[in-house]
Amino acid sequence: MAYSVVGWLTRPWMLILALGLLQPSSAQFCSFWTLGCIDALAQVAVPFDFSPLFADPITLFYSFDSSKFGKGDGPMTKTAFWLGYKNHNVNPNIIETNTTSEVALRVGNLTGTPAGGNNGCDGIWGEKCSHNIKTALQQSIFNLVTSHKYYSQPLATVLNEYLIDQPDLEECGPHVFDVAAIPVQDFAYEEFPSREVTIMKPGSGYHPWQVWYLDDMTDAKQASQVAVGIISRAPCLNGIPPLSPDGIQIELVCLQAPQGPPTGSSKDHD
Numbered sequence: 665m666a667y668s669v670v671g672w673l674t675r676p677w678m679l680i681l682a683l684g685l686l687q688p689s690s691a692q693f694c695s696f697w698t699l700g701c702i703d704a705l706a707q708v709a710v711p712f713d714f715s716p717l718f719a720d721p722i723t724l725f726y727s728f729d730s731s732k733f734g735k736g737d738g739p740m741t742k743t744a745f746w747l748g749y750k751n752h753n754v755n756p757n758i759i760e761t762n763t764t765s766e767v768a769l770r771v772g773n774l775t776g777t778p779a780g781g782n783n784g785c786d787g788i789w790g791e792k793c794s795h796n797i798k799t800a801l802q803q804s805i806f807n808l809v810t811s812h813k814y815y816s817q818p819l820a821t822v823l824n825e826y827l828i829d830q831p832d833l834e835e836c837g838p839h840v841f842d843v844a845a846i847p848v849q850d851f852a853y854e855e856f857p858s859r860e861v862t863i864m865k866p867g868s869g870y871h872p873w874q875v876w877y878l879d880d881m882t883d884a885k886q887a888s889q890v891a892v893g894i895i896s897r898a899p900c901l902n903g904i905p906p907l908s909p910d911g912i913q914i915e916l917v918c919l920q921a922p923q924g925p926p927t928g929s930s931k932d933h934d
């Protein structure tokens with residue numbers, strides 16, 4: 665039986681929690697191995713500020729499903745994310761050059777409870793670490809966009825470098841970029857001088873933006889993990905780089921999807 669819980673926390677970052685089967689029972693079946701959808705066991709949605717491009721907060725959705733018997737014997741989870749927003753709340757007046765906005769999500773090797781500034785991330789690793797992560801990403805993206813090297817997605821390019829050669833982040837634990845993969849999705853292109861904005865259609869469980877699998881992860885283990893969203897806004901290859909790294913926008917969002925329904929009412933895959 666489907667049920668859902670909606671809770672509002674009076675925090676700067678508000679959580680809308682939904683447990684259990686999130687899709688109506690008439691929904692077409694989405695299997696664990698289907699990449700194009702997710703039948704969420706747990707899902708969380710966190711609104712965050714992405715001004716000046718978006719006048720209203722936009723929402724990061726993080727969702728996971730699990731299977732007790734993944735590819736072999738071990739448990740596995742399926743993770744997905746997407747953004748939700750009203751399509752017409754962008755502010756074309758702030759467009760100064762051709763830019764691309766991207767959203768990334770890292771899951772694994774990080775537990776804690778989201779709280780405080782930087783959309784809950786300060787409660788995970790402290791304000792200084794949040795600052796250092798943002799500064800490192802701004803500097804790396806700035807270096808890339810001023811390097812005359814080819815790139816299409818600046819955040820994805822820099823995160824790939826970080827996975828190979830982990831940045832030394834003072835005040836942060838060793839695990840910030842210690843994950844196997846960080847899926848990234850580009851979702852907004854601004855064009856100058858036309859001031860046209862092309863935005864990816866909001867996602868959903870039927871159309872998640874990125875989906876991937878984690879080996880040896882149980883639903884309980886993933887529920888204890890903190891997922892970290894990294895959202896960027898930076899010049900395209902044919903855009904004009906800012907004068908300093910401060911001109912690269914980086915936002916962090918830390919979220920945790922609650923554990924699924926207790927044993928007995930949980931849905932089974934195999």
Ligand SMILES: *[C@@H]1O[C@H](CO)[C@@H](O)[C@H](O)[C@H]1NC(C)=O
Nearest residue numbers: 761762855856857902903904
């Ligand atoms: C931005 O993109 C358009 C179309 O792709 C291009 O014509 C224009 O020269 C680009 N340049 C700047 C500086 O924004």
Ligand SMILES: *[C@@H]1O[C@H](CO)[C@@H](O)[C@H](O)[C@H]1NC(C)=O
Nearest residue numbers: 771772773842843844845878
């Ligand atoms: C956690 O870190 C280990 C060691 O670096 C790595 O092998 C593993 O893939 C990471 N876990 C995830 C879920 O990425």
